[in-house]
Amino acid sequence: MKTDPVNSEVTGCNQKKLPLPAHLSTPPVIAWPTLLLALLSCSWYGYTHFRYFYSGGITYQSALAQWFVAAYLCFTPTHDATHDAVASSRAGKRLSKGINAAVGRCCALPLCAPFYAFRFLHLQHHKYTNVVGKDPDLWSSLPPSLNSLMEASAMNSSSLQFVLGHLVVMIVMPFKWVTQLYSYIxxxxxxxxxxxxxxxxxxxxxxxxxxxxxxxxLGLYGRESHAFWCYALPGYLAIGLLACSFDYLPHRPHGTTDIYQGTNLTALFSTTTNNRTGSRRSTSYITSPLTWPMLYQNYHVIHHLYPWIPFYRYSTVWTALEEQLLDAGVPIVPLLPVGLPRSKVEKKKR
Incomplete structure (x- = not known):
């Protein structure tokens, strides 16, 4: 299928997807690892509040760091719940709906996010991936001015402009990422x-x-505002990291709506070629160090192709379909440099 321009009304969600092997296509009745992650992350978040406010023995800085990490971990069960991937219909329609709703609502609390509003917005992202004006997650992408800067710096990779361009991106983009929530609203x-x-x-x-x-x-109580400093701030910080690792990195450079080329496999480094005309290194070797920090979202292309699959199965599906996915044009994008202009990928396509 011809790659669509970024502002096309035709999106990749209508493209034909590669068939899954039978043992991978059937979702689990209940995704127990996801349920366990939800329980542990919510418990950690709540226990840290208890220690900070009641039992003592923990500084605000330590509590903030723990709230931040727990909130970050809470997102993965929330994300899977939006696709009914925590409990499938095999568990029964009512039970499945109840489990997914309970996990989604509970795990969305540390992220300052109303679950059902997020669910609608996330499904819009799947339907209109990289479509300007319709994809809610495009807020986390490079704005036109920074994209132009990165295009210019990419043409001068040995110059000071290249270094300055990436410094600007790494300074400016975190401010966009932490405000993703307001763009969602x-x-x-x-x-x-x-x-x-x-x-x-x-x-x-x-x-x-x-x-x-x-x-x-915060406006009324300033430094004494527990609602802001102990709830909203760690949530905003987690949202910032999530906007980078779930929204920005897996879709860089947001230049196509093609379901295979618009979402990538994020690697620590890469010498792999999409057309297999050159030598290839093991994909698992170059991307596996990112699997746990990104909670398998380095395989985000698998999620867009098969959203009912629990997050912990992404790498298994990638391994099973690696050759076909690379032939279909799935790009393997190194973690660095963070700033990647759209024209760089468009040149590869030509």
Whole structure:
């Protein structure tokens, strides 16, 4: 299929996907590792609050770091719950719906995110991946001005401009990533008329409690605002890292809506070629160090192709389909440099 321009109305979600082997295509009844991660991360988050406020023996800096990491871990069960991947329909429709909703709601709390609003926005991302104006996650991509800067620096890789270009990206982009939540809110409000009334009411109430109350509290109480410093701030920091590792890195440089080329395999480094005309190194070797820090989102292309698969199976599916995926044009993008202009990938396609 011909690659679509970034602003095309035709998106990759309609493309034909590679068939999965039978033993990989059937989702588990209950994804126990995901459920365990949800339990551990939420328990860690809650226990840290208990230690900080009641039992003592922990500094604010230590508590903040633990809240941040626990919130980051909470996102993966939330993310899988949006696709009903924590419990499949094989568990029974009612039980599956209940488990996914419970996990999604609980794990979204540390992230200051109303679960059902996030679910709608995330499914919009899948439907309109890299489509300008429709993909909520494009907020985390390079803005046009920085993209132009990176295109210019890419043409002068031995110059000071190359170094400065990447420094600017690494300084500016974190500010965009930590504000991804507000972009989500704006996007959801724009589409509120399309959503069920009960969902909108719940989402608005949770936005008031999770997002706006901590800001009001900060204005009223300053340094004494527990709602901001002990809840919102670690959530914002986790959102910033998640926007980088889940939204930005797996879709760099956001230059196509093709389902194979618009999402990549993120590697620590790469000497692999898509057309296999050169020598290839083991993909698992160059990407495996990122698997745990990114919670398998270095294999994010697998998630976009088969969203019902639990996160811990992504690497298994990649290994089974590696040759076919590379032939289909899936790019392997090194972690560094972080800034990657759209033209770099478009030149590869030609």
């Amino acid at each position: 704006f996007h959801y409000v724009r589409h509120r008329a399309e959503r069920p009334t009960s969902e909108v009411i719940e989402s608005y109430v949770m936005m008031l409690i999770q997002v706006f109350y901590p800001l009001i509290s």
